[in-house]
Amino acid sequence: MILTLIHWACRLFLTAVFLYSGIVKLQQPLQFAVALAGYQLLPEQFILPISNLFPWVEVLLGVTILTGWKIRYSATFATGLLLFFSLLLTITYLRGIDANCGCFSFDDPISPMTIIRDGLIVIPAIFLMAENRIRKLCTKGSPS
Numbered sequence: 001m002i003l004t005l006i007h008w009a010c011r012l013f014l015t016a017v018f019l020y021s022g023i024v025k026l027q028q029p030l031q032f033a034v035a036l037a038g039y040q041l042l043p044e045q046f047i048l049p050i051s052n053l054f055p056w057v058e059v060l061l062g063v064t065i066l067t068g069w070k071i072r073y074s075a076t077f078a079t080g081l082l083l084f085f086s087l088l089l090t091i092t093y094l095r096g097i098d099a100n101c102g103c104f105s106f107d108d109p110i111s112p113m114t115i116i117r118d119g120l121i122v123i124p125a126i127f128l129m130a131e132n133r134i135r136k137l138c139t140k141g142s143p144s
Contacts, residue, residue, distance in 0.1 A: 003135060010124035014078060015066040017121055021104050022058030028106060029055070035102025039092045065128075075128035082122040089115045 025032040033051035036042060042050065061081070064074040085103070092099050093110045101108040101118075108114060127134070 003131070003138065006127060007131060010127050011065055011068070011071070013124050014075075014121075014128070015062045018058045018062030018065065018078070022055040022062060024104060025051070025055035025058070025102070031106040032102055035100045035106060038097070038099035038102075039088060040095075040097055040099070041088060041092065071128060072132065075125050075131075078125040079122055079129050082118065082125055086115060086119045086122065089118055 029051055032055065033047050036047050036051050037044070061074060061078055064070065065078065089101065089110050093112070093115060097110075099110050100106055101110050101114045103114070103118060
């Protein structure tokens with residue numbers, strides 16, 4: 001019962017995160033492109049194509065997590081994506097670049113708090129990715 005509640009809380013939370021962040025970026029694609037350029041990690045010719053495609057990936061990921069379609073695969077993709085972005089934020093911050101996170105708004109400078117926030121968002125994705133194993137471990141310990 002508790003694992004089912006955690007499952008749904010994780011799915012709803014991640015859905016909200018990915019839908020919100022994707023929609024924010026879709027509404028302001030040029031500001032998202034500026035945020036991406038601010039990381040100073042991508043070649044200039046990739047910034048606009050990525051800034052146009054990536055919000056759709058986030059929205060699609062939010063929908064797949066909400067519907068539960070291939071949930072373990074969706075959660076695995078979400079985990080990888082969130083870890084990748086946490087790494088990009090960390091690298092940008094450690095390089096001393098004053099850049100905008102661009103995760104949920106365009107007035108959110110990269111700081112230790114944004115890195116921690118984005119790092120914590122990965123926890124529900126990891127739970128969903130490993131849920132089958134967690135359930136098996138929990139049922140092994142319960143009396144039959």
